[in-house]
Amino acid sequence: xxxxxxxxxxxxxxxxxxxxxxxxxxxxxxxxxxxxxxxxxxxxxxxxxxxxxxxxxxxxxxxxxxxxxxxxxxxxxxxxxxxxxxxxxxxxxxxxxxxxxxxxxxxxxxxxxxxxxxxxxxxxxxxxxxxxxxxxxxxxxxxxxxxxxxxxxxxxxxxxxxxxxxxxxxxxxxxxxxxxxxxxxxxxxxxxxxxxxxxxxxxxxxxxxxxxxxxxxxxxxxxxxxxxxxxxxxxxxxxxxxxxxxxxxxxxxxxxxxxxxxxxxxxxxxxxxxxxxxxxxxxxxxxxxxxxxxxxxxxxxxxxxxxxxxxxxxxxxxxxxxxxxxxxxxxxxxxxxxxxxxxxxxxxxxxxxxxxxxxx
Ligand SMILES: Nc1ncnc2c1ncn2[C@@H]1O[C@H](COP(=O)(O)OP(=O)(O)OP(=O)(O)O)[C@@H](O)[C@H]1O
Ligand SMILES: [Mg+2]
Numbered sequence: 627x628x629x630x631x632x633x634x635x636x637x638x639x640x641x642x643x644x645x646x647x648x649x650x651x652x653x654x655x656x657x658x659x660x661x662x663x664x665x666x667x668x669x670x671x672x673x674x675x676x677x678x679x680x681x682x683x684x685x686x687x688x689x690x691x692x693x694x695x696x697x698x699x700x701x702x703x704x705x706x707x708x709x710x711x712x713x714x715x716x717x718x719x720x721x722x723x724x725x726x727x728x729x730x731x732x733x734x735x736x737x738x739x740x741x742x743x744x745x746x747x748x749x750x751x752x753x754x755x756x757x758x759x760x761x762x763x764x765x766x767x768x769x770x771x772x773x774x775x776x777x778x779x780x781x782x783x784x785x786x787x788x789x790x791x792x793x794x795x796x797x798x799x800x801x802x803x804x805x806x807x808x809x810x811x812x813x814x815x816x817x818x819x820x821x822x823x824x825x826x827x828x829x830x831x832x833x834x835x836x837x838x839x840x841x842x843x844x845x846x847x848x849x850x851x852x853x854x855x856x857x858x859x860x861x862x863x864x865x866x867x868x869x870x871x872x873x874x875x876x877x878x879x880x881x882x883x884x885x886x887x888x889x890x891x892x893x894x895x896x897x898x899x900x901x902x903x904x905x906x907x908x909x910x911x912x913x914x915x916x917x918x919x920x921x922x923x924x925x926x927x928x929x930x931x932x933x934x935x936x937x938x939x940x941x942x943x944x945x946x947x948x949x950x951x952x953x954x955x956x957x958x959x960x961x962x963x964x965x966x967x968x969x970x971x972x973x974x975x976x977x978x979x980x981x982x983x984x985x986x
């Protein structure tokens with residue numbers, strides 16, 4: 627997938643913008659507060675129906691406007707292009723693809739697989755497992771169609787069990803949902819394992835290319851003991867779960883940790899190395915999506931030069947360009963990015979919310 631064109635209305639300081647991005651590399655430059663991150667945010671809204679910097683979607687709307695719109699023409703394949711659109715107006719989000727209204731965000735996400743690397747990305751190493759689970763499940767979701775329905779089944783059964791745990795006085799016979807939970811949990815676990823099995827060598831390969839760091843590995847924790855059946859774990863933790871009021875074990879508590887020589891990566895890495903590790907994580911996801919699902923994704927890199935020296939900036943941009951993906955990179959200073967002489971590249975300049983194409 628790639629964006630052939632993009633129309634943005636009333637996103638932050640972007641009043642009205644229309645661009646036609648290049649299929650491979652797009653460099654977006656401009657001074658501080660010109661609107662570069664807002665441009666990436668608009669693309670992210672189109673692919674995820676949420677912002678990466680505001681949990682309140684209203685904050686995205688340009689001051690004084692009553693809603694925002696983002697519409698893209700998406701290349702689904704060499705022969706097929708569809709319009710994809712998102713609009714937020716009167717506190718309602720509307721999503722459309724190929725002329726049809728979409729009911730679920732997952733339908734939108736399927737149409738535009740996109741990854742974001744920004745100065746906050748290192749938090750994936752240090753924050754709780756939720757972000758890392760999201761990261762892993764993004765990959766599983768896009769390469770394995772079976773994942774979404776089984777995850778929905780699991781969440782439904784989990785919700786019922788949690789509601790019942792909170793109903794004091796009502797006895798819960800040996801767990802009425804344990805069969806459903808057991809089946810869906812095992813399936814989720816095996817889909818995640820399969821994904822990570824293919825993912826690990828790609829990730830290690832990108833780490834080797836991007837930075838000299840020995841002994842990098844991934845540790846997957848499935849959310850309950852490795853040597854136990856999930857049904858037994860549920861039965862054993864029933865009393866504890868009752869007092870907590872929720873289910874304490876299961877795939878909803880899984881984690882995937884990045885380690886260096888068996889220790890958490892953030893303990894042994896500099897700021898620049900962390901950024902490069904994160905880039906390796908995302909590059910490997912994009913590469914695996916291509917191999918397993920023959921799908922191209924869009925990679926948004928906000929402030930690529932931050933934290934990186936000249937040599938690593940160059941390596942990173944070269945590796946990004948070698949991927950079969952559409953890349954959108956922002957920088958305050960155009961000179962900080964060495965732009966490879968490849969076909970399918972464009973440069974855009976942003977000034978006070980106005981985006982214009984520039985020649986190299
Ligand atoms: N809802 C909004 N309406 C209008 N303008 C907004 C809104 N939210 C933020 N802004 C402004 O939009 C401008 C562009 O912000 P943005 O973060 O896109 O800049 P940037 O080019 O990425 O800057 P930097 O290089 O500092 O990261 C800023 O001046 C910001 O204050
Ligand atoms: Mg910015």
